[in-house]
Amino acid sequence: MLSRVAENVYWLSRYLERIQNTARMINVHDRLLMDLPDVHPHDAWMPLISISGLNTQYLEHFTRANETNVTSFLIADTRNPGSLVNASVAIKNNLRSSRDIFPKVLYQKISSLVRYIRQETEQEIKKANRRDFLDTIERQLLEISGAVHASLRHDQAYRFMRMASYLERADMTSRVLDTPSTLLSTDQQQSGILPFENRDWAAALKAVSAMQMYRRHVRQPVSATGCLNFLLNDDQLPAACCFCLLRLDRCLENFKHNDVARTEVKQLMEYLASADITHLASDASARHNYLDQFQLGLINVGNAIATTYFPPVQEPA
Amino acid sequence: MPNSRWSKYKSPCYDELFTEQNTPRHAAAALTAWLDTLDNDTLAKRRLAAELAIRQMGITFTVYSDKGNIDREWPLDIIPRVIDANEWRTVERGLKQRVRALNRFIDDLYNDQAILNDGIVPRDLIETSANFLPECVGMKPPHNVWAHICGSDLVRDTDGTLYVLEDNLRVPSGVSYMIENREIMKRCLPEVFSQCQVLPVDSYTSNLRRMLASLSDVANPMLCVLTPGEYNSAYFEHAFLAQEIGAELVQGRDLVVKDDKLYMRDVDGLIKVDVVYRRVDDAFIDPDCFNKDSTLGVPGLMRAWRAGNVAIANAPGAGVADDKVVYSYVPDIIEYYLNEKPELASVPTYRCNDPDVRDYVISNLDTLVVKPANESGGYGMLIGPQSTPEEQAQMRQHILDNPRNYIAQPTLSISTSPTITDASGTDNREHDALTFAARHVDLRPFILQGEQMAVTTGGLTRVALVPGSLVVNSSQGGGSKDTWVVDNGTMDSQQQRYDTGEHGLGADGQSTDLNASQTNRSDSLNQQQSNKQE
Known part of the structure; x- marks a missing residue:
């Protein structure tokens, strides 16, 4: 496939994954806060901005976090490069340049998602409608993902889409794991029955759609250790970093000129395997540094893919 | 029919569906009768369904404006324009004759120039033409064909005569809308097709693919569609055609010429391209040769073409025959090369x-x-x-x-066809809001010529939506209609096949009709195989 189109398809897929992550994250967080009535609005809503890595951009425009500002910044604010609205514009542009690659049914599903987000955000999304709005987006994304698997040939275009999703998803998981360190508990504080039984770690699991799988597979109460171990090292959970890297590498195997990118993936896998989970579970700043390094590793993998396969001059996506 | 929707319908000139006595033309009778059974609500719903389908399918065209380029949804009027299959056979023959002669003409201009030497067409006219490219002199493209895809504009005058208004031999567009219009009509008027004997239009893309492949010696050639980019007004069509014919949709920056061969930048490295269906104008296809500042083309493309390493459709320089002064000589050109009388009329010029x-x-x-x-x-x-x-x-x-x-x-008195309009009813009653009004239409059929020839069944009907207006261009407020070539069994069954038995430029003297070979699949296969062996 053409290098230019590979790049379009790659970014299209990253933005789809980003929309899915953002929508799910807001939904989960919203529900979490309903059970924490006493938390100050700033402390309650700022974590969403931190997880999204948007502290600087957000604080340029707002001094404090609250529900209205944070949700509208994440959903409809054109000043936020990662807002649902901006991500959908990026998807639209990339879809346009790669239109011929996609089966018509898939093209239609993606463009109706773009249209839905644009239409709904023309007015402010009220709290009462927010859940519906985000649920609809999540459902449309599931349909798109189904159509990608079922209607696209599992060829290079498909693999670029997969690789982009894996990178975006691993990044999201690592960010979600980083928040409890800024806010709430570590394992050391646990004793007896906690009032909120590690609600924050449970929220982390829910934010990446892994809560049920944790219960089924880990079969222990939610804990920092269990959660870190599951979301970093599980090789069968779609949201787990290890899973994402394994699958990413499997995609890369099929490409020529893949040595640089595969070396980066390999190093990152080793870095994952070397994690001292117990230590990370008890030391928030160690955890933060560890995850920060991991995220840089993901950037390196992305750069290796881009320099190997995409056209030399980066275009605005 | 006192309550008929059509009783008030009146055209100021020739109408495609109705006679002067306001009775339906034979081929349109089933359609107009069926439309009469629909009440206004149903009609309004069907029209809305068409609009939704167009939005959902993303059928757009792009308009240039001060605010940047805007995608507009493709305007389709759901009342088809109907052409009798008997008439269409004649038109089709005339179009093939015309394009065949034009290709002989272009080939002659870039080689022997016999027609200039014989004084049929003035030498001065050609030498002063901006579209005559000296870089093409002496070229012998495959099958001696230069204009592989031609979109001719036809209009009908008061007396019912169809005239060729112009021959678009450069980068004619619209064929994707012809195909999508039919797709939408199938969705929103599903029950009417079985009653009306409408001939299908979808063989165009497979004919296009076969035609393009015939320009290369390679067994399974790599085709690409070269687009100026995603902001071009016809980008939808470029993507559509690439998808339909299994070609890569490329932009200039995706291509590179090395050792006089054309390659595309693939994730696996460079891949050789055999045939380029270019939708970029001559002036922009090669900055080494023409417009130096063009970023739409590929440096060295002309070299690769001249070396015979890549086929380009339409060939560079084909536009020399797409000139409205040259147009006035087409009847002479047909007589000169084919020794035949023109079957289709040209407008006096x-x-x-x-x-x-x-x-x-x-x-x-x-x-x-x-x-x-x-x-x-x-x-x-x-x-x-x-x-x-x-x-x-x-x-x-x-x-x-x-x-x-x-x-x-x-000024021709261009024919009309009934079109749905929102009449501003005096009493504001909702169901009085839709009426049929006469609007001017033209027709753009597409003619393919490679090793063989094919003509679309009908073509793209464009309609001027403003009352009295003659401007049908979608960029200037025109709309479109599905075009039905209707075969309602009045002709001799012997003639029902689309086989005109003509011979094109192919040296083998076989039937050159792509559609004809499609009517019988086994014939078609045999023919393909025998062609490959030759």
């Missing part, structure tokens, strides 16, 4: 480079249509009867400044 004719044109600007020789999309025209004295004075000056660049034609 006044060439302003002749002083006497020029004087006539200038003193009759209020009744004539004046066109620049080299513009498309309806730009730069003067429609005399609808123009102001200021516009006429301006055109007069243009003609005097550059007489070679202008031609004039009598």
